[in-house]
Amino acid sequence: xxxxxxxxxxxxxAKTIVLNETKEIIHxxxxxxxxxxxxxxxxxxxxxxxxxxxxxxxxxVATGYGRISVPYADKCVTEITCHGRGACHIFxxxxxxxxxxxxxxxxxxxxxxxxxxxxxxxxxxxxGTGKFLExxxxxxxxxxxxxxxxAEKGGGVSISSMCTVFAESEVISLIGRGESKENxxxxxxxxxxxxxxxxxxxxxLQDFKVCLTGGLCDFPYLRQRLEKxxxxxxxxxPDARYAGxxxxxxxxxxxxx
Amino acid sequence: xxxxxxxxxxxxxxxxxxxxxxxxxxxxxxxxxxxxxNRPKAMDFxxxxxxxxxxxxxxxxxxxxAEGRKVFGTFCVYVPDEVIVAANGIVTGLCGGSQFWVPxxxxxxxxxxxxxVKASVGARxxxxxxxxxxxxxxxxxxxxxxxxxxxxxxxxxxxMYIMDVPQMKREKDILKWKEEIAEFAKTxxxxxxxxxxAEKLAxxxxxxxxxxxxxxxxxxxxxxxxxxxxxxxxLLMTQISFFDDPVRCAQMCNRLADELEQRIADGVSVVPAxxxxxxITGTPLAVPNWKLHNIIETSGxxxxxxxxxxxxxxxxxxxxxxxxxxxxxxxxxxxxYMKTNCACFTPNTGxxxxxxxxxKEYKVDGVIDCSLKFCCLYDTEKYSVSRALKEAGIPVLSxxxxxxxxxxxxxxxxxxxxxxxxxx
Ligand code: SF4
Ligand code: SF4
Numbered sequence: 001x002x003x004x005x006x007x008x009x010x011x012x013x014a015k016t017i018v019l020n021e022t023k024e025i026i027h028x029x030x031x032x033x034x035x036x037x038x039x040x041x042x043x044x045x046x047x048x049x050x051x052x053x054x055x056x057x058x059x060x061v062a063t064g065y066g067r068i069s070v071p072y073a074d075k076c077v078t079e080i081t082c083h084g085r086g087a088c089h090i091f092x093x094x095x096x097x098x099x100x101x102x103x104x105x106x107x108x109x110x111x112x113x114x115x116x117x118x119x120x121x122x123x124x125x126x127x128g129t130g131k132f133l134e135x136x137x138x139x140x141x142x143x144x145x146x147x148x149x150x151a152e153k154g155g156g157v158s159i160s161s162m163c164t165v166f167a168e169s170e171v172i173s174l175i176g177r178g179e180s181k182e183n184x185x186x187x188x189x190x191x192x193x194x195x196x197x198x199x200x201x202x203x204x205l206q207d208f209k210v211c212l213t214g215g216l217c218d219f220p221y222l223r224q225r226l227e228k229x230x231x232x233x234x235x236x237x238p239d240a241r242y243a244g245x246x247x248x249x250x251x252x253x254x255x256x257x
Numbered sequence: 258x259x260x261x262x263x264x265x266x267x268x269x270x271x272x273x274x275x276x277x278x279x280x281x282x283x284x285x286x287x288x289x290x291x292x293x294x295n296r297p298k299a300m301d302f303x304x305x306x307x308x309x310x311x312x313x314x315x316x317x318x319x320x321x322x323a324e325g326r327k328v329f330g331t332f333c334v335y336v337p338d339e340v341i342v343a344a345n346g347i348v349t350g351l352c353g354g355s356q357f358w359v360p361x362x363x364x365x366x367x368x369x370x371x372x373x374v375k376a377s378v379g380a381r382x383x384x385x386x387x388x389x390x391x392x393x394x395x396x397x398x399x400x401x402x403x404x405x406x407x408x409x410x411x412x413x414x415x416x417m418y419i420m421d422v423p424q425m426k427r428e429k430d431i432l433k434w435k436e437e438i439a440e441f442a443k444t445x446x447x448x449x450x451x452x453x454x455a456e457k458l459a460x461x462x463x464x465x466x467x468x469x470x471x472x473x474x475x476x477x478x479x480x481x482x483x484x485x486x487x488x489x490x491x492l493l494m495t496q497i498s499f500f501d502d503p504v505r506c507a508q509m510c511n512r513l514a515d516e517l518e519q520r521i522a523d524g525v526s527v528v529p530a531x532x533x534x535x536x537i538t539g540t541p542l543a544v545p546n547w548k549l550h551n552i553i554e555t556s557g558x559x560x561x562x563x564x565x566x567x568x569x570x571x572x573x574x575x576x577x578x579x580x581x582x583x584x585x586x587x588x589x590x591x592x593x594y595m596k597t598n599c600a601c602f603t604p605n606t607g608x609x610x611x612x613x614x615x616x617k618e619y620k621v622d623g624v625i626d627c628s629l630k631f632c633c634l635y636d637t638e639k640y641s642v643s644r645a646l647k648e649a650g651i652p653v654l655s656x657x658x659x660x661x662x663x664x665x666x667x668x669x670x671x672x673x674x675x676x677x678x679x680x681x
Contacts, residue, residue, distance in 0.1 A: 065666065065670070077677065078670050078673040078674040078677060079670065079674075080670070080671075080674030080677075080678075081674055081677040081678070105667075115678070115681055116674065116677070116678045117652075117678070118652075119671075119674060119678075121667075121670070121671055
């Protein structure tokens, strides 16, 4: 058997996917990246060995911001290409607009005929990213998933600061003023959705099937709010958080050829 | 390396801080330049100049000053070198291109100013750049707001002359720029003590046209499918041409072009066949800003053209040499300079025409439009630039960056993805 391995070392989580010759997922691994990408890459290799991966028959492509820290990778491919490819595989379409909300950046990728045609990545700023959600959830002493659930019941609050640090103090003063958790949570999700929508304004989303990938893809409320604001249906599925790793594994299959 | 310490001391430089700069520069040159393979031999001239960038040329300038010549420092390609050289003056570019100077600039300037302005002011105030110490007169211009205001601070302890650059390109603006050039010529005459005659100006115009033609010759070689020179090397040549003597600059560029033309004939390329060809457009890349070229060319693509002031805007368009009176010559100068398409002007559709034309001439696969952080002029033009390119079916990546290396990995991801996209 041949193993096509994709490793996506993101800023918060490392995702690994192993595909067989027929491009079926045979293993999924998810773990925190921790402080050292190199150590994480080592741990992934050990786990894969335990799972019975035959390294003589394996091709490895690394992606994500820690992609250069995988010494046993045959090739590095950027997360933009991988997310585009992976999303096409998951959503079964070669024409997609991919919204990827990752730990430290947000990407919008347009794929036409299976090829990345355009992309936008937010600049040096954590607004509208998973990190933003995580920090705000911490401030409210809930998990990111709970924050999204709370947000569904809230309303009326908007957070004006785009900068995570200032937004955090805004949230703290809202808490101080006695604003309900639900309303603050609403404001947090609202701010992420608005930020993503502003970026998306540069692309013609109406022309595409839109899908959501990355760590926030299993928060249904966030997805609904995105649909409302962007005024297009937004698809998601549980494997979408592995889109980068799946794209890398597909690239690994190509490396072997 | 020759010992320039005494010279730097005499210039009143801050030697301790300057030492730090002297320590980092060789590493940068090594990483970006000397690590390349199969470079044209004629690059040895620029390697030498950059390795002693604060020594060789400053020493020449000081020797010229000892003979009574005056050195003019400039910040924009709109300032007509011809006029200065016609009065036996010397021109040197003064734009700062290193993060090293930014903190000293930030001591007096707002944070939200472009790094080029901050670095230029920092290089002066921090006393760590010999060119800023040597220049007898600074020549500023009313282009962007950041520069206009920075000149007020820069000019506090050095003679500063400001040229009023028009903001539009109507007939009357070209006439106005001609008047500005004529008035500047008077100041240059007074400052140097040398009269500018029509003969001298004609000779100077010729010298500068020859320099432009030589730079263009090198760029023409970059149009070849067989790419004989890297973008990094071509950029270094252009950057140094702002500091060098114009006659020697032309000689060296022609020498390089000879070699490149031979390389093309022999089929010698610096990149494998099929390497994607990138045109960079945007704000100037002042020496030693090689960040973008370095990332692009270590991500599997090649830079074949720069539509920027450290690029084609510097040497495209020649001055009409047929004029014989000063009045006509000033008009010819104005007409040539007003063809330069800078985002300080409105409208500036000529720049888009230039980009589209250059994409064809240089057989470009993709464009990277990059502006310095806080340059709202070029940042705003990205919208129309990318729209025009998309309409023409040319992929474009818009970026914003500054001099610090902190965003290098993020840039690498974007540029890497762009190259992957071009490779399909
Ligand atoms: S970009 Fe504009 S202001 Fe800057 S050097 Fe060029 S012409 Fe002058
Ligand atoms: S890059 Fe922009 S802001 Fe900076 S000096 Fe040039 S025109 Fe002014």
